[in-house]
Amino acid sequence: MTGIVRGAPVPFDAPVYVTRPLLPPLDAVTARLAEVWSTQQLTNIGAQHDRLEAALRAHLAVPNLSLFTNGTLALFTAIRALALSGEVVTTPFTFPATPHALSWSGITPVFCDIDPVSLNLDPAAVARAITPRTTGILAVHVYGTPCDVEALQQLATLHGLRLIYDAAHAFGARVDGRPIGTFGDATMFSFHATKLFHTAEGGALACGDAALKRTIDDLRNFGIHGPDAVDAIGLNGKMTELQAALGLCVLAQLEGELATRRRLLARYRERLGSLDGVTWLPGPTGADASCQYAVIRVDATRFGCSRDVLHRELQAYNVFTRKYFHPLCVDYACYRDLPSAARSNLPVASRAVQEVLCVPLYGGLSEGDVGRICDMILVIRERAAHDRVAGAGLASRGE
Ligand SMILES: Cc1ncc(COP(=O)(O)O)c(C=O)c1O
Incomplete structure (x- = not known):
């Protein structure tokens, strides 16, 4: 433990990033x-x-x-x-x-x-x-x-x-x-x-x-x-x-890495699967899944705070998620003037890009680590709900 942030203990001594490469012996x-x-x-x-x-x-x-x-x-x-x-x-x-x-x-x-x-x-x-x-x-x-x-x-x-x-x-x-x-x-x-x-x-x-x-x-x-x-x-x-x-x-180690990632994904879904405001992308499961990312969508209204606030707050607990694929390509300076870049052309993408969050997933994580990441998501959610009642704090930040 590396201290207390906003009343909750920080569960990781070192940063936990969204991924880490599979390093063979x-x-x-x-x-x-x-x-x-x-x-x-x-x-x-x-x-x-x-x-x-x-x-x-x-x-x-x-x-x-x-x-x-x-x-x-x-x-x-x-x-x-x-x-x-x-x-x-x-x-x-x-x-x-x-x-x-x-x-x-x-x-x-x-x-x-x-x-x-x-x-x-x-x-x-x-x-x-x-x-x-x-x-x-x-x-x-x-x-x-x-x-x-x-x-x-x-x-x-x-x-x-x-x-x-x-x-x-x-x-x-x-x-x-x-x-x-x-x-x-x-x-x-x-x-x-x-x-x-x-x-x-x-x-x-x-x-x-x-x-x-x-x-x-x-x-x-x-x-x-x-x-x-x-x-x-x-x-x-x-x-x-x-x-x-x-x-x-790397190929010789792949089966082991995949088996671990499958277990970690199952653990995430078990802990966060029925959390109001969090949706798991429905991709294929079992042998058909690539297990490349663990992706949630955060509905700010139901979750209590926005994806951006959750992303930032998790960093305070040493958990570094990624907002892949934010910004949309049509927001790059080189594409924004194309006719097809008009936001009216892209309502679904425009919403998704505000909601997606990739949470850590790699074979070096333990199920306990995933449990602790889920705990922090729940802590942030509860704090947002509390702040909403109090009319201040996370929920009221316009992010
Ligand atoms: C969707 C997508 N396309 C293309 C690439 C580019 O691949 P590379 O980094 O191997 O050039 C990436 C890289 O991560 C990607 O995520």
Whole structure:
């Protein structure tokens, strides 16, 4: 305990962040690095790379996979490989990399509203956003909750559009048992250190078409097709041997990490599942869930104080939640003047972004830690209720 804050003991000596990377045993990493040293090949698609690519292809149950140095470059490459141009319909409720990958490629992102339950692209809104300039849809499986893949595919087929999924949060997720990387034309994964499976920095593209995989592999390597041929304007997106070696070690620990995260998620739901003013996102459960985030929505009126106040108050108890994905992409200076950025176009996203809060979730937490985080949420809620009666304090702060 590190003292008393506003009448309640602070339960954590050190900050508890929203996530912490899965760190495999250092001797396992060292052994893999020794293999890399023995080959003297640090990058350019070496043995560790090929081993990880094959292992992940099997793990994700996708026909083709290409590893990248990060997820953002994988997205850039998907956009180029599928020859998107003009306008692409996407969500405002995501990480900056999603719309930036379009803009950086000279494409106008057209933002449309999200579904109030899944917080993923609303297919009806997508349909309304399609114009003669639209060449594709870039959808995000936000927090690992799968999009309405059937409806989006129907729209893409009907209008002759390419469909790319940003599955940065959806490693290992499934839709009724079908692997998440098997939908659309291509699916991007991020292996950033904040992700369940990671390579410190890293990413991948999955696709069903073997010819598309060959194009992606060339684009990932400057467009080099063979010793004497550069066939396209590519970039350098190759995953190094060091990243791949780390990834193989992380993959070996994944089942244990997932089992712990499942237990922690169950504990959160048990403690906060029926709390008035707190809603859990309904994503898939059991083997179909990515377990990437633990996300609640805070209804300020019913909970007693706003999401922002809860976020700030938890920090006083050493609990550092994140307001992912606040602000909406349409609030960035680079997008706010787009016609599709008008708030009237995005009522559902505009509300969700005020309510979502990611609470800590990683294998290094114990069930006791989750219990203590829930205790602090209840303490803050009770204090807000008390203040409301007294007409002062947390509840009356206009945040
Ligand atoms: C939804 C989403 N898309 C794309 C990215 C970018 O991935 P990376 O950090 O691997 O470039 C992230 C990163 O966290 C993300 O959350």
